[in-house]
Amino acid sequence: MDHDVLSIGDLARTTDTKVETIRYYERAGLLPAPARTAGNYRAYRAEHLARLSFVRRARDLGFSLDHVRELLRLADQKDQSCAEIDVIARLHLAEVDRKIADLMALGGELRQIVGQCGHGTVAECRIIEALSPN
Amino acid sequence: MDHDVLSIGDLARTTDTKVETIRYYERAGLLPAPARTAGNYRAYRAEHLARLSFVRRARDLGFSLDHVRELLRLADQKDQSCAEIDVIARLHLAEVDRKIADLMALGGELRQIVGQCGHGTVAECRIIEALSPN
DNA sequence: TATGCACCCTATAGCAGCTATAGGGTCAAG
DNA sequence: CTTGACCCTATAGCTGCTATAGGGTGCATA
Numbered sequence: 001m002d003h004d005v006l007s008i009g010d011l012a013r014t015t016d017t018k019v020e021t022i023r024y025y026e027r028a029g030l031l032p033a034p035a036r037t038a039g040n041y042r043a044y045r046a047e048h049l050a051r052l053s054f055v056r057r058a059r060d061l062g063f064s065l066d067h068v069r070e071l072l073r074l075a076d077q078k079d080q081s082c083a084e085i086d087v088i089a090r091l092h093l094a095e096v097d098r099k100i101a102d103l104m105a106l107g108g109e110l111r112q113i114v115g116q117c118g119h120g121t122v123a124e125c126r127i128i129e130a131l132s133p134n
Numbered sequence: 135m136d137h138d139v140l141s142i143g144d145l146a147r148t149t150d151t152k153v154e155t156i157r158y159y160e161r162a163g164l165l166p167a168p169a170r171t172a173g174n175y176r177a178y179r180a181e182h183l184a185r186l187s188f189v190r191r192a193r194d195l196g197f198s199l200d201h202v203r204e205l206l207r208l209a210d211q212k213d214q215s216c217a218e219i220d221v222i223a224r225l226h227l228a229e230v231d232r233k234i235a236d237l238m239a240l241g242g243e244l245r246q247i248v249g250q251c252g253h254g255t256v257a258e259c260r261i262i263e264a265l266s267p268n
Numbered sequence: 269t270a271t272g273c274a275c276c277c278t279a280t281a282g283c284a285g286c287t288a289t290a291g292g293g294t295c296a297a298g
Numbered sequence: 299c300t301t302g303a304c305c306c307t308a309t310a311g312c313t314g315c316t317a318t319a320g321g322g323t324g325c326a327t328a
Binding site: 050052053054057058061062071074075077078079080081082083085086089090093096097099100101102104106107109110111113116117118119120121122123124125127128130131132133 | 139196205208213220231241253254261266
Binding site for chain 2: 275276
């Protein structure tokens with residue numbers, strides 16, 4: 001009947017996160033430890049839901065847990081400049097772009113290798129040849 | 135004076151691989167355990183060098199250790215069809231393409247978010263806003 | 269001969285970011 | 299009063315290495 005209290009399972013369903021992951025985030029310092037019920041169950045409130053949603057969204061955007069921790073800390077200082085937030089986001093974007101470039105180069109090489117396969121025996125396989133030294 | 139025997143350090147230098155990684159590959163079943171010297175040092179030969187080079191090349195192309203193990207096994211059956219090799223390579227290529235697509239979508243979102251930053255206070259920060267629920 | 273140094277050995281723990289297990293306790297419904 | 303869904307902690311596992319600790323080997327030099 002406690003309408004503004006959420007169990008860990010409620011929170012998991014609402015944010016599409018596994019229960020174990022939520023407990024892991026707590027241990028990792030991404031979520032504050034909530035109050036406990038008489039039976040030692042975690043009792044979450046709206047603020048926890050907001051915070052977990054923030055974490056999930058940042059994770060979906062590929063930020064590392066370290067970056068998420070930083071972003072959370074900065075987000076709490078409402079009167080400070082958002083310069084540091086901008087830096088983190090730009091750094092992350094640069095890394096994403098770098099990863100894309102790496103994967104595209106790799107994909108190009110792979111496509112070339114795969115395209116040469118003559119579907120014969122292993123002895124004449126161009127893929128194996130491409131992987132072999134000399 | 136043993137000219138066709140390589141120490142683990144030699145192999146490491148030649149293939150640009152860390153010594154620990156070579157030992158790890160042996161434990162992981164990617165490299166056969168080589169003969170040992172009187173002093174219990176690993177004594178590698180040309181065949182090990184070739185095999186490690188193959189592994190490195192496959193890893194550079196992003197194949198998982200499981201896939202590399204499979205490729206090694208298949209590469210040894212010279213008279214079999216190379217169909218399975220082709221399947222592994224194509225599967226991997228598909229995964230690379232999928233990752234690129236994911237990262238591009240993510241990069242697009244990030245670029246939009248970063249572009250909106252007005253460089254004011256955290257309270258008005260569009261990045262934080264974009265990460266926050268509601 | 270001693271000693272220093274680069275190299276080698278094993279075993280084990282650590283990294284990210286979870287996920288899965290074991291072995292229990294809680295709580296509401298039937 | 300038992301069943302079943304949920305919750306708890308602690309710990310181990312995953313990938314692909316990398317890094318330590320605590321030793322042994324082998325060669326050159328003082």
